[in-house]
Amino acid sequence: MSGEQEWDVEERMRDLLAEDAYTIQPSPVPYPAIRRRGVSERRRRVAIAGAALVALGALPVGAYALGGAERGGSDTAAPRPTAGAAQRTATSAPPATPAAPAGPARPATDGQLLDGIGFAQAAHGLQQCLDYDEKREKALPMGSAAPADDGLGKASDYRIILAMHSTGDSNAPGDGFFVVAVKEQPRQTRLICTIRDGAAQGLNTSVGGTAGDTAQPVHADINSGKLYQQSVLDKGHWKLPFRWGLIGTVEPSVAKVTVDYGDGSSDAALDHGWFVAAGTLGRQVTRAPHVKGYDTAGKLVYDSDRDESYEKTLP
Structure with a gap:
């Protein structure tokens, strides 16, 4: 083949290759379709995120945290209270206060609480007495005494009928008060x-009551x-002035009781029998209180x- 023919063949080949290049050129990129798909995907993600925020906002006091595998637990959601929720809970639900033990009943009249002794003080004194008796019973040697089934009982079993000043004497020095x-x-x-x-x-x-062998409508407590009175050790030498008291039981038919003692007289309070x-x-006395009903x-x-x-004179 001559040189001219070779040049024609080469020129022809370049023309064919150029035509093929234009033939297999890729079609233009569909930018509008891709943009629409991207916008749609972003809107879907925003909607999902918004729904998740609404769901979290609807939870009353807790958020959720995943339990890590390092604690040996599964990757499940567990409630975790927020600091604000814990504070609100502590504020709205204070710790319960233990109920105070029930106390004794009040006397029928305020005049039975004397010498500035209030009911709270008298009730506290009664509880001290019951605690004192319980400790005394526990301190006794085994078999030396046969206490009652429940001892003296609880303060709530009782009714306080008198509280007053007590004057110390040679047998029991120091003043205090009686309950x-x-x-x-x-x-x-x-x-x-x-x-x-x-x-x-x-x-x-x-x-067992104060009633004696005789059927009397009024029974003074001979053990009170x-x-x-003051100690027989101080006979004739009492501390004066001296606060005194007298108690006993009455039948329902009795409407009034009076007590004369020394240079004074008292209308007794009637309190549930x-x-x-x-x-x-x-002044010093030698005769016991004189009681009438x-x-x-x-x-x-x-x-x-x-x-x-009835013993009419003092020892």
Whole structure:
């Protein structure tokens, strides 16, 4: 083949290759379609994120955290309270306060709480007395005593009928105050306790009522002498003035009780079957309080001077 022919063949080949290049040129990129698809995808993601925020906002007090595999747990959602929620919970739900133990019942009249002794102080004194008795029973040697099934019971079993100043004497030095309380169940019980120097210092109890062998409408408590007399060691040398008290039981037919003692007289308070009298002595005495009882018509139905079982003089 001559040189001219070779040049024609080469020229022809270049023309054919150029035509093929234009033939296989790719079609233009569809930019509008791609843009529409991208905008649609962004809107879908925004909608999903918005729905997730709404769902989290609807939760009352908690967010969710994934339990990590390092704690040995599964990757499940667990509630985690927020700091604000914990603070609101602590504010709205304060810790419960233990209920205070029930106390005794009040006396029928305020006049049975004497010498500035309030009911709260008297009730606290009664509890001290009961605690004192319980400790005393526990300290006794085994088999030396046969205490009652439930001891003296709880303060809520009692009703306080008298609280008054106590005057110390040679047998029990130091002043303080008396608390007198009674209960009816499971058996009638009366206790007189002395509070001195902020603690229970002596306890006198009587079980089974104050009635003697004779059927009398008024029964003075013959074991309550510590309320109206000083120690026999101080006979003739009492500390004066001297606050005194006298208690006992009355039948329902009795409407009034009076007590004369030394140079004073007292109309007793009637409190659920008990009478409570008190006064102040300004001089030394040798005779016991003089007790009288009257019915609703004012008729005298009891006179301690006529009661053979009543001790009319002091020891």
